[in-house]
Amino acid sequence: MRIAVPLFDGFTALDVVGPYEILRMLPESEVTFAADAPGPCTDGEGHLRLHATASFRDVVEADVLVVPGGPGARRSLADESLLDWIRHIHTTTTWTTSVCTGSLLLGAAGLLDGLEATTHWGAVDTLESYGATYTARRVVEQPGGIVTAAGVSSGIDMALRLAELIAGRVAAEAFQLAIEYDPQPPFDSGSYAKASQEAKSYLAARPRRTARPASR
């Protein structure tokens, strides 16, 4: 099971690592983190660097593609070399998936036109500008093996569903047990519909950090 994850400066780390911790347990999984060049990519907050293990040109096919989001995803919506790579890998996959604003990259690549899809709650208009119909579900499966997940942490739920589709329900339940995914958030503020106005105002007022340039 070849799993490919594109990285770019400004990715969101949990978009990558949530699905990774499930999909890595699939039988004979091989996870490749691809970027313009092998080496560290810096996340959107500027604190965390994850290593790309291959360059885009060296990754030509995959069974599962997982496209993460983050501020760098929005900045890459006109990056034709990244979009071309996504389009090409999609022709080789069984499952083409995204987490958070990774769906904007699928949209910009033309893969969501006419489909239902989801994304981070703050990116709905951009998603729909690519011809997709936003669907406020946590994981949205569509014909052609395209699966989109909502914001950041939803990639864990998506990956469990993918694991079921790929390896069966017992395997997926085993992976859930392995990461002890029995979520008990202390608040009920995880969706735009449920969060308080104070929480929304706090988030809107939070200073945006400018990520430091990646040291390579």
Added chain:
Amino acid sequence: MRIAVPLFDGFTALDVVGPYEILRMLPESEVTFAADAPGPCTDGEGHLRLHATASFRDVVEADVLVVPGGPGARRSLADESLLDWIRHIHTTTTWTTSVCTGSLLLGAAGLLDGLEATTHWGAVDTLESYGATYTARRVVEQPGGIVTAAGVSSGIDMALRLAELIAGRVAAEAFQLAIEYDPQPPFDSGSYAKASQEAKSYLAARPRRTARPASR
């Protein structure tokens, strides 16, 4: 808010990144990933490399310490230089925390003797060998600012509670909204008490991968 996260080969990536995605949003947060030397550390599965941004000797204090688990945590239980670093940083923190088998490192450092604590469900006996009383809760807070979380994904729940303690409930709710943490696992197999015997047997029979040595 200075947050220190030790890395070592064989860490579990979600133990690190789950809390990171919450704690990075704290006001004026600075997250340092520390290891024997700056550079990439390879996770327990051997696929993922995260960069340490500092060496242990250069990190001498922190407000929050987050110790991750993973196969490498179990291998490090007699690593006196790591344990000494944990002991020293603990004397400077407001919160000393762990995720998954990271609690075994806190235990080996002598910090859990006589306390209640939690860990991954597969590590209970080892935890108790350090004088701790295992408590089957997802997040366990103790006097002295010691907070332990259960397996892997529980670090997200722990970090939300820490965010509340540090920055208040509205901030913590805002961070939950930012990562759209409205978990909807497709199965109810996330704890040892709830998982089926088939899922447990599948997990026990899963071949263990030997992580490739880190390339530095």
